[in-house]
Amino acid sequence: MVDNLQVSRDSGVPIFRQIVTQLSFMIESGDLEPGQSLPSARLLGDNLHINRNTVARAYAQLGELGLVESHGRSGTRVVGPGPAREASPARDQALDILRQAIRECIALGLTAAEIQPLVAGLAMRAEEDVLKVSFVECNVDRAKYFADELGEHLGLKVRPLVLGTFDAEEEQADLVLTTFFHLAEVRGLFRRPRTEVVAIVVAPHVQTLVQIASVPRDRTVGIWYRTDEQAVSVRDSLTQAGIENIEVLHGTEDEDLENVDLVVIPSETPELRTRLEGRIRVIEFGNVLDAASIRMVTEVVGDMQADKRGDQEATGS
Incomplete structure (x- = not known):
């Protein structure tokens, strides 16, 4: 079945993405079954007359999608669409649509080998x-929590990315969202003119506010973050919520914690929580999406979608 895989250097779609799209379709449709071995990156690369690293990159992406698994020297094997995908109503509906369309193509005289690249090409487009x-x-x-939350509000898929784990040059993003904490760093990563980077505000969760507000006003709430800029941003957001007995901490030694009743730390530093527990009360800073930010991002997405439609109409695609 993999023998039917084809790539085009003239499509404008990166070759590794063409491979990912076609193999994903074969796995999703059941043409490639769980446990089936894929050709080695060298063998498939030679057959397609492309660099084996391109194939390896495609296999790695399929692995991230949970569709294949690497078994070292034993090669790469299909995992399958997985229980969640198998039970997906959207997937079942899509298969019904494709079955009907393919039957009509067969009736027109096309072969399966002719239909497959057409479907893959249209899907990629x-x-x-x-x-x-x-x-x-x-x-x-x-990253996953806020990506899912944003996706629900925007009505589209939002891909979660973690700083330090991705190559910005390879990310095909039209719009990149982040918090003000990371805005400068993210803008430095995404320098492509067609990628827009927008910061959103995350507000303190009500449970965080309740715990902080329980500290007597004559005592101090300490805030520790990896950078003073982040700590100051958290302090300012709490001050706007009416909590004023707050101090930015520059360390977590005993002398730094003197007269401090509670330390607020970021949720991504569990090792710090472990180090502080037993010495002082600690809470992680929980956040929720700011309503005004959601409205702003919704408007940005609407404008960008309208621009995309305009571009498609202008090019006739």
């Missing part, structure tokens, strides 16, 4: 037309 949005954070859980 459609994927390129969809607005691609990512959310960047410094912590896996926070």
